[in-house]
Amino acid sequence: MVITVGLVGNPNVGKTSLFNKLVGARQYVANWPGVTVTRIEGATSYKEQTLHFIDLPGLYTLSATSLDEKVTRDFLLYSPPNVTIVVIDSMSPEQGMYLLLETLELNLNVIAVFNAIDEAKKNGIKFDKSSLESYLRVPVVLTSAHTGEGITELMDTILATFRKPNRPKLLDYGPEIENKVAEFERYFEDTYNKRFLSLKLVEGDKFAMELLKKDVEPTSVLPSNMSDLAIKIAKRRYDYVTNVLNRAMSNSESAITSMEAIDHVFTHKYIGIPIFFALMYLAFNFTFKASEPLVGLIEVGFQKLTDLIGSNSIFTSLISQGIINGVGSVISFIPSIFALFFALGIMEESGYLPRIAFLMDRAMYSLKLTGRSFMTLLLGFGCNVSSVMAARGLTDERERVTTILVSPFVSCSARIPVYLMIIGIAFPNHRAEAFFVMYLLSIALTALSARIINKIVMKGESIPLVMELPRYRFPSLSNVATYMWNRGKHFLQKAGTIILVASVVVWVLIYFPDPTNVENSFAAMIGKGLQFIFAPLGFQWQTVSALIFGSVAKEIIVSSFAQFYGGVGNIVLDPVAASALMVFILGYIPCFATLAAIKSETNSLKYPVISVVYSLSISYILALLVSIVGRVIV
Amino acid sequence: MKLSEAPIGAQVEVLHIEESDITPRLRGIGVLPGIKIEVLKSAPMGDPRMYRVFNKVISLRNSEAELIEVQVSEDSPLPLTFVSPGSYKVEHIESGKIARMNLSRLGIIEGAIVQLLDDRRVKTANGVHDVGFGKLRKIYVVPCKQERSPEIKNAG
Ligand SMILES: Nc1nc2c(ncn2[C@@H]2O[C@H](COP(=O)(O)OP(=O)(O)OP(=O)(O)O)[C@@H](O)[C@H]2O)c(=O)[nH]1
Numbered sequence: 001m002v003i004t005v006g007l008v009g010n011p012n013v014g015k016t017s018l019f020n021k022l023v024g025a026r027q028y029v030a031n032w033p034g035v036t037v038t039r040i041e042g043a044t045s046y047k048e049q050t051l052h053f054i055d056l057p058g059l060y061t062l063s064a065t066s067l068d069e070k071v072t073r074d075f076l077l078y079s080p081p082n083v084t085i086v087v088i089d090s091m092s093p094e095q096g097m098y099l100l101l102e103t104l105e106l107n108l109n110v111i112a113v114f115n116a117i118d119e120a121k122k123n124g125i126k127f128d129k130s131s132l133e134s135y136l137r138v139p140v141v142l143t144s145a146h147t148g149e150g151i152t153e154l155m156d157t158i159l160a161t162f163r164k165p166n167r168p169k170l171l172d173y174g175p176e177i178e179n180k181v182a183e184f185e186r187y188f189e190d191t192y193n194k195r196f197l198s199l200k201l202v203e204g205d206k207f208a209m210e211l212l213k214k215d216v217e218p219t220s221v222l223p224s225n226m227s228d229l230a231i232k233i234a235k236r237r238y239d240y241v242t243n244v245l246n247r248a249m250s251n252s253e254s255a256i257t258s259m260e261a262i263d264h265v266f267t268h269k270y271i272g273i274p275i276f277f278a279l280m281y282l283a284f285n286f287t288f289k290a291s292e293p294l295v296g297l298i299e300v301g302f303q304k305l306t307d308l309i310g311s312n313s314i315f316t317s318l319i320s321q322g323i324i325n326g327v328g329s330v331i332s333f334i335p336s337i338f339a340l341f342f343a344l345g346i347m348e349e350s351g352y353l354p355r356i357a358f359l360m361d362r363a364m365y366s367l368k369l370t371g372r373s374f375m376t377l378l379l380g381f382g383c384n385v386s387s388v389m390a391a392r393g394l395t396d397e398r399e400r401v402t403t404i405l406v407s408p409f410v411s412c413s414a415r416i417p418v419y420l421m422i423i424g425i426a427f428p429n430h431r432a433e434a435f436f437v438m439y440l441l442s443i444a445l446t447a448l449s450a451r452i453i454n455k456i457v458m459k460g461e462s463i464p465l466v467m468e469l470p471r472y473r474f475p476s477l478s479n480v481a482t483y484m485w486n487r488g489k490h491f492l493q494k495a496g497t498i499i500l501v502a503s504v505v506v507w508v509l510i511y512f513p514d515p516t517n518v519e520n521s522f523a524a525m526i527g528k529g530l531q532f533i534f535a536p537l538g539f540q541w542q543t544v545s546a547l548i549f550g551s552v553a554k555e556i557i558v559s560s561f562a563q564f565y566g567g568v569g570n571i572v573l574d575p576v577a578a579s580a581l582m583v584f585i586l587g588y589i590p591c592f593a594t595l596a597a598i599k600s601e602t603n604s605l606k607y608p609v610i611s612v613v614y615s616l617s618i619s620y621i622l623a624l625l626v627s628i629v630g631r632v633i634v
Numbered sequence: 635m636k637l638s639e640a641p642i643g644a645q646v647e648v649l650h651i652e653e654s655d656i657t658p659r660l661r662g663i664g665v666l667p668g669i670k671i672e673v674l675k676s677a678p679m680g681d682p683r684m685y686r687v688f689n690k691v692i693s694l695r696n697s698e699a700e701l702i703e704v705q706v707s708e709d710s711p712l713p714l715t716f717v718s719p720g721s722y723k724v725e726h727i728e729s730g731k732i733a734r735m736n737l738s739r740l741g742i743i744e745g746a747i748v749q750l751l752d753d754r755r756v757k758t759a760n761g762v763h764d765v766g767f768g769k770l771r772k773i774y775v776v777p778c779k780q781e782r783s784p785e786i787k788n789a790g
């Protein structure tokens with residue numbers, strides 16, 4: 001017997017944290033609303049039953065507007081689970097209980113979970129569980145996904161609720177509304193949950209209007225005072241919630257926490273933004289500095305190993321050049337990638353990220369975007385696929401597509417090895433500065449592209465932003481470490497798969513037809529054949545070939561360079577060509593994984609094509625500019 | 635008054651909401667007629683601003699906050715620049731240490747009773763002072779109950 005259990009609730013209340021605790025998974029958890037954007041499934045067995053959990057994106061109301069919210073609504077409506085857990089934040093239970101009342105209208109088998117009870121206790125908030133149960137008429141469990149409190153009780157409650165379903169009808173909205181609801185029910189097919197849909201119709205929900213029977217014209221049936229009715233319905237729910245909480249929750253006045261005092265500085269009118277840039281600088285500096293000794297050590301190690309094996313026969317050449325030198329040159333930069341994820345982890349876990357959205361919102365007006373999309377783009381410093389996915393949380397379709405299209409210009413961590421390699425060769429004395437300049441350029445190019453895309457591809461107006469700012473949480477080392485490992489291990493996997501394969505392919509193209517001289521290799525032929533395109537930028541054939549191979553994944557640029565020159569240490573690049581190269585790499589083409597994500601998230605081939613064409617042209621123009629200006633100066 | 639015009643630090647009560655694309659979400663969060671909202675702070679250039687609804691903090695652009703008609707709650711602290719002349723109790727002072735010290739020398743400390751005069755000067759236990767607009771804005775007060783005013787005179 002499989003019992004399906006859905007997890008719904010407001011954003012950021014700890015649904016995924018609970019899911020992880022319940023099934024022993026390590027899904028993406030962070031302290032900002034809108035982390036989960038798709039349904040995530042996982043199973044576990046308990047007392048000889050199989051529990052199949054479905055974690056869902058968060059929402060405030062089942063009148064969904066953004067894509068991620070629609071995922072949750074459609075799931076509850078079209079494939080209702082056996083048991084639905086509504087997760088409520090103990091520190092701000094009102095909104096969660098509102099959603100609970102809405103969910104009960106779907107006639108589901110519901111358990112109310114008050115999560116983060118550890119925080120509530122610390123703040124002197126107490127719940128009377130049995131009176132909550134008697135007013136809400138559903139089982140109530142108080143849990144903490146951090147301490148594990150209430151988790152076993154929740155498991156037992158799931159089994160009990162499954163065996164003895166109860167689907168209470170809690171609220172009567174009064175004759176005016178109830179009559180309308182009853183009247184509207186006949187406009188829907190029997191296959192649907194008619195009461196839910198007609199109530200939603202009275203609330204003016206667009207989705208309910210779409211589901212009307214074909215011959216029903218929405219404009220002819222809807223009441224003229226609909227927005228009044230919608231408010232009456234919401235008022236009725238909130239009145240009920242406030243009444244229940246007055247009886248079942250006690251709250252001693254809480255003092256200002258030190259975190260709130262810090263917030264005064266972080267979101268300060270004048271110094272907030274400078275502090276943000278200072279922190280960014282610190283984070284990238286940390287990425288650079290914290291990993292430096294390790295990077296050097298690994299590099300030397302691989303170099304020794306290559307020398308030891310030599311490359312006299314075809315076999316030893318494949319091992320030492322193709323595999324150790326090719327893959328090793330990328331692996332040696334992995335500590336930097338982990339360091340960056342460590343810094344990003346602190347930003348995401350502490351609750352600072354959405355504050356940046358708040359601070360930057362005004363600046364985003366001119367780009368016809370919101371601070372929320374700024375925050376989404378920041379995630380792209382880890383991996384562009386993350387920001388393309390996270391864009392689902394943006395309500396406005398135009399904003400979402402713009403954000404997706406500019407995401408590739410945010411310099412992802414896969415580009416770190418490339419920059420570090422080039423900087424190490426061309427700017428050995430100004431490495432940290434050059435590294436930071438690349439990030440500034442990346443931000444500027446992203447903003448510029450948003451402007452251009454908004455002008456040409458998607459003309460639009462500015463859009464509203466309603467965003468919750470979660471409370472600060474002290475990021476625990478174990479949480480940040482898990483985050484870092486979850487995100488960073490992806491690169492280890494990549495090194496063992498795509499980068500390994502690509503390195504071997506590059507090795508073949510170098511070894512044949514003439515193993516003695518790389519100038520006569522197939523790789524050189526490809527590079528020389530296309531060199532004329534890049535002649536204005538002053539690129540050698542090695543650079544041209546590396547760029548072509550690197551279009552699969554940026555790290556392969558490093559691996560190719562290392563092989564062309566027989567080790568990173570032997571590469572020669574003058575500062576001007578190096579600068580033009582880095583600028584070109586910053587934008588030139590989204591990696592395959594990002595292109596695939598763009599295609600699936602926009603559901604069309606048009607956007608990945610636009611993305612490739614646009615990014616190739618803009619980076620060519622910029623690199624050309626850099627090399628012209630560079631030649632004048634130097 | 636519109637929510638976008640409510641002074642920072644004030645507690646307001648929602649009167650009416652104009653329908654727009656985001657009203658369903660606002661209703662879900664609890665922005666409804668009769669509900670109290672606290673104005674917390676503003677981002678650079680005065681937009682967007684942070685508000686507290688029940689115990690959740692949300693960010694709203696002024697263009698959306700304009701659609702929400704509110705009135706200041708009776709017991710809400712307000713900056714001295716925002717109130718009409720009369721007698722008030724200082725609820726809190728939104729400033730750094732130095733500014734606080736300067737104000738305390740004038741007799742303006744949290745809990746003190748002050749009187750705002752018609753010419754926007756402030757009468758405290760130790761005299762009448764011209765505090766200046768910048769500082770007045772940082773002093774949050776609640777109106778004094780009528781029956782308590784004789785006590786002040788005795789104390790002064
Ligand atoms: N102290 C405490 N923190 C918690 C608890 N549950 C979750 N958190 C923290 O709350 C934040 C949000 O947790 P998530 O599990 O990502 O929340 P979610 O509901 O899945 O959020 P969305 O996917 O964005 O809707 C994270 O920073 C968690 O570490 C809890 O029981 N106690």
Ligand SMILES: [Mg+2]
Nearest residue numbers: 015016035036
């Ligand atoms: Mg989640």
